[in-house]
Amino acid sequence: MNEREIKILTERLIPVPQNITFADGADYIINNGCPVTLKAMETDGITEKAAEIFKSYWNVVPAITLRNETWDKEEEAYTIDVTAHRMEICFAGLKGFLNAMKTLRQLAEVQRGTERLQEYFLVQCRIEDTPAMSFRGIHLCIFPETPLWDIEKQIRLAAYHKFNYAVIETWGVFPFESHPEFGWADVKIDKKELKRIIRLGKELGITLCPQFNLLGHATASRSITGKHAILSYNPSLQPLFEPEGWTWCLTNPKTRSILTDLVVELHEFYDNPPFFHIGCDEADNIGTCRDCRRKVLKDLVKDHICYFHDLLAARGARTIMWHDMLLDRSDPQWNGYIVCGLPEHQLSELYKELPHDIVIADWQYGYPKTKEEDPEPAWPTGKFFKDENFDVLVCPWINNEGTRSLGKFAAEEKLLGMLETTWNICHGPEHARIYATAAYAAWNPAVNFMTTLSTRLSVAQHMRQIGWDMGVNEYTLTGWNMYQVDAGHHPGG
Numbered sequence: 435m436n437e438r439e440i441k442i443l444t445e446r447l448i449p450v451p452q453n454i455t456f457a458d459g460a461d462y463i464i465n466n467g468c469p470v471t472l473k474a475m476e477t478d479g480i481t482e483k484a485a486e487i488f489k490s491y492w493n494v495v496p497a498i499t500l501r502n503e504t505w506d507k508e509e510e511a512y513t514i515d516v517t518a519h520r521m522e523i524c525f526a527g528l529k530g531f532l533n534a535m536k537t538l539r540q541l542a543e544v545q546r547g548t549e550r551l552q553e554y555f556l557v558q559c560r561i562e563d564t565p566a567m568s569f570r571g572i573h574l575c576i577f578p579e580t581p582l583w584d585i586e587k588q589i590r591l592a593a594y595h596k597f598n599y600a601v602i603e604t605w606g607v608f609p610f611e612s613h614p615e616f617g618w619a620d621v622k623i624d625k626k627e628l629k630r631i632i633r634l635g636k637e638l639g640i641t642l643c644p645q646f647n648l649l650g651h652a653t654a655s656r657s658i659t660g661k662h663a664i665l666s667y668n669p670s671l672q673p674l675f676e677p678e679g680w681t682w683c684l685t686n687p688k689t690r691s692i693l694t695d696l697v698v699e700l701h702e703f704y705d706n707p708p709f710f711h712i713g714c715d716e717a718d719n720i721g722t723c724r725d726c727r728r729k730v731l732k733d734l735v736k737d738h739i740c741y742f743h744d745l746l747a748a749r750g751a752r753t754i755m756w757h758d759m760l761l762d763r764s765d766p767q768w769n770g771y772i773v774c775g776l777p778e779h780q781l782s783e784l785y786k787e788l789p790h791d792i793v794i795a796d797w798q799y800g801y802p803k804t805k806e807e808d809p810e811p812a813w814p815t816g817k818f819f820k821d822e823n824f825d826v827l828v829c830p831w832i833n834n835e836g837t838r839s840l841g842k843f844a845a846e847e848k849l850l851g852m853l854e855t856t857w858n859i860c861h862g863p864e865h866a867r868i869y870a871t872a873a874y875a876a877w878n879p880a881v882n883f884m885t886t887l888s889t890r891l892s893v894a895q896h897m898r899q900i901g902w903d904m905g906v907n908e909y910t911l912t913g914w915n916m917y918q919v920d921a922g923h924h925p926g927g
């Protein structure tokens with residue numbers, strides 16, 4: 435097989451497997467009765483799952499042989515051997531098997547020479563694959579503007595690209611039963627639909643975890659819009675917030691009791707996942723009401739975070755929090771990197787008093803070059819928390835160089851992983867780059883095709899396959915944008 439052919443086949447895969455070699459010879463035909471050997475350590479339900487996936491991906495019924503074998507690699511790792519008359523897949527259990535099938539779906543091609551699809555085939559290959567980090571997450575926001583079908587597409591795409599966690603931040607739209615006024619009165623999501631997506635994620639190999647902001651961002655709205663999901667309609671709830679409404683009032687015992695109800699309700703609703711994100715970023719006006727400003731802020735915040743950490747730990751969940759309030763932005767060692775603590779907050783020693791099983795989510799959205807001869811950023815904030823014995827998630831956004839570099843950094847430093855953020859920009863031209871770049875960086879940071887045209891075309895094909903899975907047949911639900919032309923630029927706009 436020549437280099438061009440190898441390049442075409444390799445660039446089709448998002449993320450790229452750790453080791454993949456192709457061989458010449460007759461193709462393996464995926465048709466009814468095609469021989470498939472599965473070697474697994476945990477065999478329960480594997481045959482049924484394999485039959486279901488072959489039907490769904492390729493509409494065939496394969497001849498499956500399942501063997502029970504030991505597996506000494508990581509639980510998400512897998513190997514695939516494809517020759518003309520044989521496909522063999524080895525893995526520990528369901529997680530590894532799902533990863534193998536995702537790779538095969540991306541690699542399979544349709545047979546040529548007919549008008550209509552007759553069958554798919556695979557070129558001969560051997561793949562040995564394992565993830566570079568154990569936590570590969572995507573952070574998704576559900577705004578009042580976000581339809582849940584869009585979230586389903588994003589979850590399906592993230593799972594297809596081998597992300598294994600999705601942190602879901604609902605922006606005032608979750609209909610709390612314990613306190614219905616904690617969100618927009620007139621814009622709520624359909625809980626049944628979100629529950630279906632949580633369960634779907636589990637089926638696809640991605641665990642959905644909730645986020646609720648327990649410090650700043652208490653408005654559940656973007657600060658640049660001046661909106662407040664609770665206070666805009668409920669002025670009587672003002673004592674629970676600092677006077678400007680942006681952060682929760684930490685000295686008010688009612689704040690804690692209500693937040694406890696909200697956190698427990700969310701954690702239960704998500705089927706008690708192993709992580710819960712408590713936010714804690716950009717709490718700029720923290721501790722400003724009469725009662726809070728007369729206390730030592732560090733003690734208030736410590737007590738608050740430790741309380742919720744313990745609450746979640748008792749429920750079997752690890753706390754994730756953003757890093758930025760724990761560092762002082764006037765400290766020159768963070769120059770060029772995102773930190774939000776102000777000198778007057780005096781929170782820069784707080785990390786020493788926090789439980790060290792809190793996962794620090796270090797959001798860095800730029801690409802600060804260290805020096806001209808070695809432009810790779812040093813990422814000192816992530817390194818700092820790692821050295822202080824915290825598990826760290828690197829959290830990039832739309833800067834593709836930054837995402838690539840953070841993936842490399844996380845793998846080299848053996849961090850817990852990556853949490854790719856998307857915020858209000860995860861459609862349009864950024865969409866394919868955000869997903870593909872982060873998927874490359876989190877699974878196999880040594881190979882990152884970044885922004886090549888073929889990457890965008892591959893993501894488009896993956897989105898199309900997802901549309902087939904979902905039975906999409908409406909124009910606005912195809913692709914990653916509802917419309918191709920902006921309002922004002924088409925006849926109806």
Ligand SMILES: [Zn+2]
Nearest residue numbers: 683684723726
């Ligand atoms: Zn207060």
